[in-house]
Amino acid sequence: MFPRFALFSVTTAVLAYAFAPMAQRLLFLMPASTAVSKDPSAIKVGLVGAADIAKFAVLWPASRESSVVVTAVAARSVDKAKAYAAKHGIPKVHSNYQELIMDPDIDVVYIGVITELHYAITQYALQHGKHVLLEKPAVFLEHEAKKLVALAREQNKILLEAFHWRYHPAAIRVQELVVEQKVVGSLESMELKASLYDPMASKAEGAAKQSVKLFDRWCYLVDEMHYYLPKDQWDIEIESVEMMPTKMHAKLTATPVESPDLEKGEGGGASAVKPVQITMDAYKDKLEIPSWYVSFQGSNGSLRYDNALFPFIYHKITKPDGTVEQRYTAAANDTSENAVGKSTFAHQLEIFASLLTEQDEWKKAKTNQALWASMIRNAKMAERMVAASDQTPVSSWTFPQDYQMPR
Numbered sequence: 001m002f003p004r005f006a007l008f009s010v011t012t013a014v015l016a017y018a019f020a021p022m023a024q025r026l027l028f029l030m031p032a033s034t035a036v037s038k039d040p041s042a043i044k045v046g047l048v049g050a051a052d053i054a055k056f057a058v059l060w061p062a063s064r065e066s067s068v069v070v071t072a073v074a075a076r077s078v079d080k081a082k083a084y085a086a087k088h089g090i091p092k093v094h095s096n097y098q099e100l101i102m103d104p105d106i107d108v109v110y111i112g113v114i115t116e117l118h119y120a121i122t123q124y125a126l127q128h129g130k131h132v133l134l135e136k137p138a139v140f141l142e143h144e145a146k147k148l149v150a151l152a153r154e155q156n157k158i159l160l161e162a163f164h165w166r167y168h169p170a171a172i173r174v175q176e177l178v179v180e181q182k183v184v185g186s187l188e189s190m191e192l193k194a195s196l197y198d199p200m201a202s203k204a205e206g207a208a209k210q211s212v213k214l215f216d217r218w219c220y221l222v223d224e225m226h227y228y229l230p231k232d233q234w235d236i237e238i239e240s241v242e243m244m245p246t247k248m249h250a251k252l253t254a255t256p257v258e259s260p261d262l263e264k265g266e267g268g269g270a271s272a273v274k275p276v277q278i279t280m281d282a283y284k285d286k287l288e289i290p291s292w293y294v295s296f297q298g299s300n301g302s303l304r305y306d307n308a309l310f311p312f313i314y315h316k317i318t319k320p321d322g323t324v325e326q327r328y329t330a331a332a333n334d335t336s337e338n339a340v341g342k343s344t345f346a347h348q349l350e351i352f353a354s355l356l357t358e359q360d361e362w363k364k365a366k367t368n369q370a371l372w373a374s375m376i377r378n379a380k381m382a383e384r385m386v387a388a389s390d391q392t393p394v395s396s397w398t399f400p401q402d403y404q405m406p407r
């Protein structure tokens with residue numbers, strides 16, 4: 001009896017010691033334990049949909065921010081919105097999405113509803129003068145992305161596709177290492193993987209929803225690919241795509257359209273124009289240790305970034321010389337107690353808020369330009385991949401007509 005108890009205690013102590021930093025960082029994902037007082041000029045956010053994801057993306061990070069306040073929510077059912085508002089301390093409930101969007105006391109609309117409704121609701125929100133934080137994937141089709149971007153530009157509004165993973169310092173560090181410092185040398189191949197077991201996936205995701213539901217995972221891989229290939233210099237050819245309800249496997253080749261290395265004579269030489277082979281794998285049905293990484297192979301070796309989706313819990317950047325880097329801390333000038341564990345969602349909200357208050361119009365335009373270009377690239381690639389896999393393209397719904405439709 002005693003040895004068993006001792007073994008249990010020792011094991012618990014070792015596990016607690018090993019996982020304590022992770023647990024501590026996870027805590028920062030949760031709402032602040034004491035309410036942060038809000039600035040009088042805080043940005044007012046309204047939630048379209050009483051969605052689960054809104055807690056992670058907006059409510060909980062906002063609870064730690066003095067410059068952002070969630071003022072209202074709307075759901076398809078008023079009762080659901082009321083219950084959600086009561087639970088999360090949201091002062092105002094609207095009886096439908098349209099009413100919330102037209103609320104003059106809201107600056108930003110967060111759209112956390114199903115992807116089929118993104119296009120129409122975002123259009124509606126921009127037309128009614130709201131800035132939009134839009135859940136990923138923004139839309140399914142290139143022309144829809146272009147139309148939303150044109151509208152955001154015309155209305156002078158911020159429109160951000162919520163790829164939260166990008167805003168974490170670890171993701172930024174990997175970009176610095178691979179794209180700017182070229183630590184792997186001339187890039188030859190890239191491997192992207194998203195494997196997160198979902199026991200309900202194969203049961204719940206019937207054929208009708210398959211590309212929508214699978215897309216909600218692999219759109220990250222498309223975004224990661226674009227983020228780590230420098231800007232617009234690549235022509236991407238799809239070699240093969242296989243898509244099933246719970247998995248996706250794709251091979252692509254990215255060929256530089258023009259090489260800045262060659263242009264500037266920076267020594268890239270002929271190797272800098274070699275095509276990059278890209279492999280993408282997304283699984284929901286593989287019962288394995290969750291695996292979400294991007295790895296780069298080049299003329300100087302390889303670099304692998306583990307846990308690219310939720311780096312704030314844990315991540316590892318393994319460089320060509322075998323050394324490992326980790327970047328949990330936020331921006332260098334952020335000395336707040338939350339800095340260590342800031343989640344990807346918190347970083348994203350911070351970026352969004354800073355764009356809204358940016359006084360330097362040129363800087364703002366440049367950032368918008370980059371974000372919009374990536375949103376269009378993502379939609380274009382998704383559309384092409386769906387077509388290449390012989391899937392029926394997913395169509396966006398109209399709004400408000402379709403938003404009560406059973407999915």
Ligand SMILES: NC(=O)C1=CN([C@@H]2O[C@H](COP(=O)(O)OP(=O)(O)OC[C@H]3O[C@@H](n4cnc5c(N)ncnc54)[C@H](OP(=O)(O)O)[C@@H]3O)[C@@H](O)[C@H]2O)C=CC1
Pocket residue numbers: 048049050051052053057074075076077080112113114115117135136137162164216403404405406407
């Ligand atoms: N950033 C991230 O980490 C994550 C992002 N997402 C993204 O968030 C979005 C929503 O996620 P998803 O899991 O699809 O959605 P859910 O099934 O969680 O639904 C989200 C909301 O969609 C609204 N909705 C509107 N019309 C319908 C309808 N006909 N059927 C069902 N729901 C409807 C509901 O709003 P109401 O409250 O009004 O009923 C619901 O709260 C997607 O774009 C997804 O990719 C999802 C998970 C994680």
Ligand SMILES: O=C1OC[C@@H](O)[C@H](O)[C@H]1O
Pocket residue numbers: 196216217
């Ligand atoms: O955005 C997402 O991230 C986490 C996944 O589990 C989820 O399927 C997806 O929508």
